[in-house]
Amino acid sequence: MAVTEADLRRLRWRCRRGLLENDLLLERFLVRHAATLDEGRLAALNALLERGDNELWDLLSGRVECDDARLAPVVAMIRDA
């Protein structure tokens, strides 16, 4: 199944977070990568966004390394975006 417009809009909303730092990094990521996301990446992102905001900021800021091999590639993409 291909990534649909509705999937992307849903993702865009779930990138609205409780911490501004995460909002900003995820917004930047979406600008660069939203158009070219495949299903696998989308699933990984949705799983990553289930994490709490502090935990997410620890991962995205590089303070903590990602312990989940499935999520590590999208964490790296967000860090570098």
Place this chain on the structure above:
Amino acid sequence: MALAVRQFDAVVVGAGGAGLRAALQLAEAGLRVAVLTKVFPTRSHTVAAQGGIGAALGNMGTDSWQWHMYDTVKGSDWLGDQDAIEYMCREAPKVVIELEHFGMPFDRNEDGTVYQRPFGGHMQNMGAGPAVQRSCCAADRTGHAMLHTLYQRNVRARTQFFVEWMALDLVRDASGQVLGVTALEMETGEVVLFHARATLFATGGAGRIFAASTNAFINTGDGLGMAARAGIPLEDMEFYQFHPTGVYGAGVLITEGVRGEGGYLLNKNGERFMERYAPSAKDLASRDVVSRAMATEIKEGRGAGPNADYLLLKLDHLGPEVIDKRLPGIREIAKKFANVDPVREPIPVVPTVHYQMGGIPTNYHGEVVVPGRQGPNTVVPGFYAAGECACASVHGANRLGTNSLTDLVVFGKAAGDSVIRFLRENPGHKPLPADAAERSAARLARLDGQRGGESVHVLGNEIRRTMQAHCGVFRFPDLLAEGVQMIRALSDRVARSEIQDKSKVFNTARVEALELDNLIEVARATMVSAHARKESRGAHDRADCHDRPGFPNGRDDQNWLKHTLWYKEGDRLEYKPVNLKPLTAETIPPKARAY
């Protein structure tokens, strides 16, 4: 518009600390509660609160609620209502112990009691000192711990959550009683009328009206917009707390520790300008002095950058070792959000908003009150508000650190209790008026049919730029007067906002357009109220009202010891007296505020 109607005993809008605490009170009383929230509850902005929750537990030494009350009144620059402040400070220890019993993981002392840390402005002996340790915390993640604790308790109590729903408008009948809200389910695009016997707003602040804001993107003042459209005035909206050093263009805070370690501010000429404003303290002067100096440099054309609208925080002279060791995380933040490495280049910074003191007027029971038949504080039946969207008013013109979390829990619970009493005395649902959903239907139809309007993104940015330039941390009368005209013109343009995407399923463009309708109401309330208040008090700092005999720090108690009430209709302003009479304590009479 024929639309689905769902009935509940109570509907709570917003699932941060205040909304969750209120919902818990209601659900545990056996009521049917719906909580509407734009994002999953534990992703509310309460998660950003680090400092702790203030309560005079006295675990670290002698303390009392009277001392906490004094510090709060003084912090508020005497604009806080002393009945509400007494109530909050007396309740604070009880609600903290309650949170402890709910399982909140507070830091602890060796003897097992809750640890309390020191925090600016908290003193013993009615402000005389020494400092007191009053802030209860869970490491630097107190807000996070509170959200999780309260969310879990709500799940246990079977609160019904409607996640990714956006409330649109308040429903009132001809008598003015509030009968619920309309709300949009993002997943389907459907609008549902939540018919409730009581409606409680806990929608948070509207810090996103400013270009430089530490607030998360969700803080668009939805409850304030809904209240304003329904004819409810907004109180004391001219008062916002600013932090001197947020990253320009991003809002992320650079800790004051940077200046503590020897970093300093430069203008576009490379001048260390704080030497002119505060010859001895320089960059370590108090927050308001530094912010005011920064705003003056920008106003007078000495800001850096292509638009001359920021200043430079230099720390490269400290060397990479000191920066990495003493200021962990700063390099990362500067690189990520300012695209500079502070080891080599200065960080562009600007005074940045982080807390809104004003809001929907309430009494200390969390009941919404407006001028009416029973005087300036006549209760609006069926309507309640708590947390940053509400104005009880405990923060007055300036909030004391750690009192934001105290406010959420104390007034979330109080509002919940008030709803329970109201429902007991008022059984059954009052019938909905025929036009209950008309306002929302008209807004959505207008948006869907709009042609030749402007983009939501462009309009939002203009609102934020206008607020920042004309109603920032230090306010100039000429800029405020211009700002009122500009924000009114923007208001007309927002009424013609246009979205390209008209789809139903998860249309975030539509949600953002609806949020813009709320932002503009808050922006207008803020600009108009600030322009009118011709004194400096707390966080409202005017260049034309400065310290002179009889007017400490520019404060004018003779004419301005009163609350502003802004009405959307015609930008009308009214004022109401500050309540200087506590519930049981002695009045704390106004005096000069100095630390």
